[in-house]
Amino acid sequence: MSESDLATLINFSTNDIINIINGKKGIVLLTAEKISKVFGRRYFELGNPNFPISTEDDLPQSTKIAISLRESKGQPKKYSDHKLGKNLDSIIGTSFLHVPRTSQEMFDQLPENVKTEIKSHHRVTDLMQKPKKQKLVATIISEDDQLTFQLREYAPKDNILNIKPVSKKSKGNHGK
Structure with missing residues (x-):
């Protein structure tokens, strides 16, 4: 299997x-x-x-x-996060993230073909916590302990989680 x-x-x-x-x-x-x-x-x-x-x-x-x-x-074709990233960028560019949203709510906004390919909102969570996305979008723990995302300019400063990027060195890439 x-x-x-x-x-x-x-x-x-x-x-x-x-x-x-x-x-x-x-x-x-x-x-x-x-x-x-x-x-x-x-x-x-x-x-x-x-x-x-x-x-x-x-x-x-x-x-x-x-x-x-x-x-x-045969083996299914491998899905690229590039398409998901572009779609998330489109969501980030709208007013949708003026309020905190869960990864499931963001997943629900994706086109059907992207949802079918990625299958789960977990990929949204993973990608939203990458350093490039974290520059624009804050990760926040809601009152009911859910991980949510909101545009940094609208996010309450006291609830923002600081997501530390994984260093290249810890991934096994030594050097440049």
């Missing part, structure tokens, strides 16, 4: 799955349960050595069908 198979089965992006596998993105209980169901397990069985990983024969029928469909179609 490929990362894209798992992403399709739980309605996540392939990038999200890769980041989860590499430990760059955490998961909540609901996500753990979705992933475990793909393997015909419960979330608490995945890390338990008494419950070995399912063989292909043991996989649920829906998982087998999804893998079979992907194998017949």
Whole structure:
């Protein structure tokens, strides 16, 4: 099973799955349960050595069908964040972010073809926290503890989170 198979089965992006596998993105209980169901397990069985990983024969029928469909179609084309970035820039250029908005609300503003390709509002969250976007848009924790985004010029100064960019050195790129 490929990362894209798992992403399709739980309605996540392939990038999200890769980041989860590499430990760059955490998961909540609901996500753990979705992933475990793909393997015909419960979330608490995945890390338990008494419950070995399912063989292909043991996989649920829906998982087998999804893998079979992907194998017949080939690997899906990789989505580029460039298209998402351009669409987010368009949203930033409107009055939509004069008030705090969640990544889900921003996702809902995207064209249907972009929503279909990125599959989840999590990609919006990830991209909005990049340094280039953070120059214009503040990340704010709302009163109900949700991560929201608002144009810096309209954002209350006392609620802005300082998102520190990941240095190139920590990504493994040494030198220029």
